[in-house]
Amino acid sequence: MRHDIIIAGVGGQGILTIARVLSMAALAKGLHVKQAEVHGMSQRGGAVYSHLRISDEELFSDLIPSGQADMILAIEPLEALRYVQMLRQDGIVVASTNAEVNIADYPAIEGVLQHIARFRNHVAIDMEKLARAAGGVLAANIVALGAASTYLGFTSGELESAIEELFARKGERVVETNVRAFRFGRTAAAAYLEAIGRGASPESIRGWIATLSPDHLASAEDLDFAGLETSADASKLSGAEAHAFESMLMGAYDEGRRQLYEHEVYRLIELVGAISPPRHTFIPKGSTIAEQVLQSYPGERVVIKLVSSEVVHKSDSGAVVIVPKDLERVRSEIDRLIARHSEQVPVAGALVVEFIEHDARGLGTELFVGIRATREFGPVIAAGLGGVQTEYLAAKMLPGIAVAKAVATETDAEEFLEMFRQTAAYDILAGQIRGGERLVSDGELLRCFRAFISIARQFCIDRGAEGPDIGELEVNPFAFFNQHLVPLDGRGRLKPAAKAAPARPPELVDHLLEPKSIAMVGVSSKPDSFGQIILRNILASGFDPEKMSVIKSGTGGAPVFPVGVKIAPSISDLEHAADLLVITAPAAAIPGIVDEANASGKVNAAIMISGGAGETEGSEAIGEMIQNAILRGRLAQEPEDHKFQISSLNAAGEAREPSIGNPKSEISKSPPKGNRRSGRNPKSAVFLGPNCMGVQSRPGKYDTFFVPTAKLPSRHDLPAQPVAIISQSGAFIVSRLSSLSQLSPAFTISIGNQSDVTVSDLLWAIDRRGDVQVAAIYLEGFVDLDGLETLRAVEHWIAQGKTVVFYKAGRTESGRSAAAGHTAAVAGDYDICQTAMRHVGALVANDFREFSQLLEMSTLLAGKQVENGRIFAVTNAGMEAVGMADALSSEWPDIRIEPLSEPFEGQIATILGEHRLDKLVSRRNPLDLTPMASEAPYAAAVRLALNREEVDGVIVSCVPLSPTLHTLESELDDPASFIHLASEWSKSLKPVVFVIDSGREYNALADAIQQRGLPIFRSADEAMRRLAQWMQSRIAQRTNEEALDVASASRR
């Protein structure tokens, strides 16, 4: 065993004390020691060192030969480097990061630390800070010893004994301080080595160490490194970084602050290890910058910024000044800046920042990156053109061009970079415009995005901790320096932790879809009351009256309920459990009914019809009471949650019987549910509504819609289509059903206020049934974080080849406020919803008409296969050919109208020849057959196209006024008519849509064709757009499916 150690520092730092302790410990073990010291001018601020050799064999030289030292142990970083030639190849460098800058040409500390970090085995920590925490900055040398001790063949006990012996004559306090310093150093170094070993950046691990409490540090050998576990997910922050984050957030939050200061934002992004902020120092109000600190700044100038939670746009408020790096000048500017603003706003201090001469070259050469916790979707990430024009550009440019945005939990850095590549910002930053020069590498962007996404995933949502979430964290702008990102300003906001309500168990939601028995409560005697209409509608839908009960207390009056329906005086008096309870009682009665339903244990699901239950002004109290009643039910029997237990419910809770099987096995069968926790009381019911029309269920044979059949004819004569419509607005549903007369969805669900069952609950439940291929969703708002869960459910739908049509109302609602930052301005809630839904492959409708068209088309095209986006169109009008081509846009990047291939063109030529159209018709796509064409060339061309590999979808369009076509109602029976072709075409595995652009004389043709399974459009360009949209989503779905195969295990 031999240790050759160079101990280095600046005179006065106490390196000989380190040597002394080690020597004493070695001596106590009977080892040989040689320890060469430098005396003389050692107290004069010069470089001093000691060679320490410890061996179990005889030692000769007092000096360590070059290239043979096992370790350099330095209390000053530059001094560590002074002796590197002494070190053996795989030697260890243990150094303090505290620069002793007493020479004019001291190099930039970053460079010094980088040089140290080049050694694979190194520890570089702030030893002065640890010493201060241990009881005195003078003990930095013993911190260094502790840090080195992990490498040396001594136990802590052996070294601590030596420390005690050495310092004994200086008194107990000095001994204690030094023993503590030793432990701090040892702990910090162990943590540092562990983190470096798994690839954490030195900066991040130093940041983490800086946050350790003295207790934690002093634990020495007992330190639990569990918090430092490496995450298998590379984009996840390590425990060390997470810990540092947490401490910082809690610190600010406990101060009562909601804004994070610029330097705190820098610290956070630095901790993630991706981005180095410029050199900066926070000068708290009332103090000033030290000369040595100022002199350590590179360059001739520094930037002084105000630090205030109230000043967001600093440059607009005169809160930024650039001054020469002159001590007096900087100090007076700091004072002046603070004094000037202190009258108007609370000022925490000033930030002195390195002046960066960055590579800015005009508009758009700065980058903005931010994350923000949205109420509905959780954290989102946005990136785009930075600087003061960020909001302006975002508002004036096309969505997706100015700003890339995505839901952070559902996006990884690579995917987000792909999105960012579509933006104008990327074009400029990557030098892809005229005269452009690349300002930043993709790798740097990737690191940056990964950092922000990591922060978002871990600190904006699902935190488990009671601590605050990051509400917003953004850097605007990043400038560029040698292709690196340099943050020039940052802001952040904290908010109370957001939590999603637990997911409703799908096996209970099933009872809403297909109940075996139904009970109703709140049905009045009046025949035209909601309750009566619903009761009749349920029975009219084919529900077995034997399985129907009505809760009716009181006596007297003629029986007003249809024959067979059972009547019970109360829910608990029901003879059998009711799968579904339909509540038509007034809103004020609902809380009591909910409690009763839950207490009885006889209800699995319920629909709360009544409005005025929180959604209107004045009804908020009732809404809250309903919510509380539902919450009581959910939590009443969770024994681990005593604090939520409501005593009045305890007695009632006793009598329940289990209504479902083992919840655990049920849950394991349920579809993946993302991060929503399924902790619940297994006996409580699920509640749909209030303020809803309930459910029309064809499989369940029931209908709670209270629209008289005369107003909305029932579709019982039509076969049920594999479609579910979920709408927050009852009116929206009935309007759609009314106008889409051929639509016959398996489920039509009005969800109302979503006090319990949310849109995502329904999507998951329907998803697992397997008999529904298309979901159409109309929403005005999600409950907290349910947008995210819905997004996940939609992604799951689409991954299975199903279709989701989505419309979100509330474009103007954006979550914007005066205090909100750039991220909110450029990535509002509505934008995110649209972008994210589109990204996972939902067909996002921009208006009601689009919604109807997409719904209809999706229903009819369900099951079609789409390989690529190549559309072949055939028409008989030139204007349609042009119009269809024009309708394509970059919104659907994979959709193309490709020129005909040579063989295809040859076959078309043959067809044209056969029908004597060859002189009139150009052989191209779209194929304009001219008004001279009859149905026959249509038939031949479409048949040909559907058989060609190079065609993925077909649009058939006719201007039906041509005399050669059989398009009037009276001509439909003709064997040549399109309706026969429609039957043939609809059987193809490729999508075919039909266009009839003309008046009501041709409605019969349109209806007939649609009945045969082809979607009908009344305008060619619209047909092109919708088909393109639909096909694009199918392509996206296929891509997602592939991705999901790979990612499903890890992401969910």
Next chain:
Amino acid sequence: MPAQLWLGDEAVAWGAIDAGIGGAFSYAGTPATEIFETVEALAPHVWARWSANEKAAYEEALGMSYAGKRALVSMKHVGLNVAADPFMSSALTGVNGGIVLVVGDDPGMHSSQNEQDSRFYADFARIPCLEPSTQQECYDMTQEAFEISERFKLPVMVRLVTRLAHSRANVSTSGSARSSSRFIVPRSGSAADSKREEVRALPRPDPDDWTLVPAHARKRFRHLIGLQPELIAASETSPFNKLTLAGKRGIICTSVGYNYVREALEANPQDSILRIGQYPLPAGLIRRLVDHCDEIIVVEEGYPFIEQRLSGILGIPGKTIRGKLDGTLPPDGELLPDLVAEALGVVKAHPIAPDSIVAGRPPQFCKGCPHAYTFSAMTDAVAQFDEPILFSDIGCYALGLMPPYRAVHACVDMGASVGMAQGASRAGAHPVLCTIGDSTFAHSGMTGLIGAVQSDANITVVIMDNGTTAMTGAQDSMATGETLIEILKGLGVKDLQVVEPLPKAHAQCVEAIRRAIDHQGLSVVVARRPCIHVKKRAAVTLPQAED
């Protein structure tokens, strides 16, 4: 006694303590300072006071020896120049109680103005010299040195080098300290007359031996010459001189050179090795080595003392002699393990290149050092003159040569500044100032100042009184505070001002120095403010105080 971790200096001190010294005498000087300090701190029964200078120290030791007690006198190599007068003559007088002179040489000039090799002094004086290689030998040889000293009635030198003096290693001690009770004085009459029983049995020294009037001195010199064969014979059989014959390459090594040879050759050297630890040189051992080998490499720390004697003017026919003279080893500077390994042809990898980012970090004034303010005031005070000459002296204030002051134009030896200033003024230079510390002033500045006072030289002497011997670790000063003022007055200084070098008093300091310059004739300015380290130590006890 269990093993101790001792500096070479400490091991010497303990060797002396365990040899039963009655006194330790020294003037502080790196690398020898800790020898005296160890005795002073840890052997309360031994007389130990700093002396005003090395000459005084040696003379005090000599007196103790004449009075029958063992005495240790230690100093740095240039200190021996100061003490050379009594040292050279003591070789003639011989000793009564043993005298061991420990000299700390400073090859590489870590903190000295030259790297003179004290073995030449031992040779010059024709006394034995012991040269340890290890800390253990520091202890052992010091004890043995007293034995030799008393056997031959000669002072004995122990020569250390910085590397050994300031390096710690395990040392085992005999643990049996002998008492110092050889009190015996030369008196007319015989020992039998003594009132004390134990003294009566001892041979009585002859006071004529110690009285170097020419007649006695000639006799004593012949006696010294006559002793030389005995001294060489002692070296031949000394356990510190060890010959191991093996290969045809021979290595003569001394001091830490021996360590570096062993380090380079590792466990089983193939070469023949003569390791020398006791002088005069063991001629027989050297002859046997040379006869056995074709090539001799001399690895000695310091000057090529052995190498030069070996090769003489003509060399040894048929033999190659290598060392510092032929460039196998550098002629200057400290030996290093790398240099020795290279000289022996053992090439080791240097895997890591020096880091280019590293900037030099020379020693500099501590933050708040009073000297820095004194120099500021001085440079301002002389700014108006074209050719001011600023002499300085040995001490921390020599750092005044660095920017921004550049206020040291010459620094030669202890106390030289006052004399040099006087000489320069006699050449017509004006203004001429000199800076000297309080301790250096006491050491050798006073003698120069007496002359300047008497001739009223037109110079300004700035005495930087920081109350301590700061550079060597804050030993007490003999001429500080009011004592200094009284000394100055006693020496006859008339134009005397005292200032406090502080930033806030800058103007007064400048003014005082300006006034002193303007004064025709000798003027003295005492810049008085304690060394910040002395102040600190007085205030708190720091864990780092070790350094």
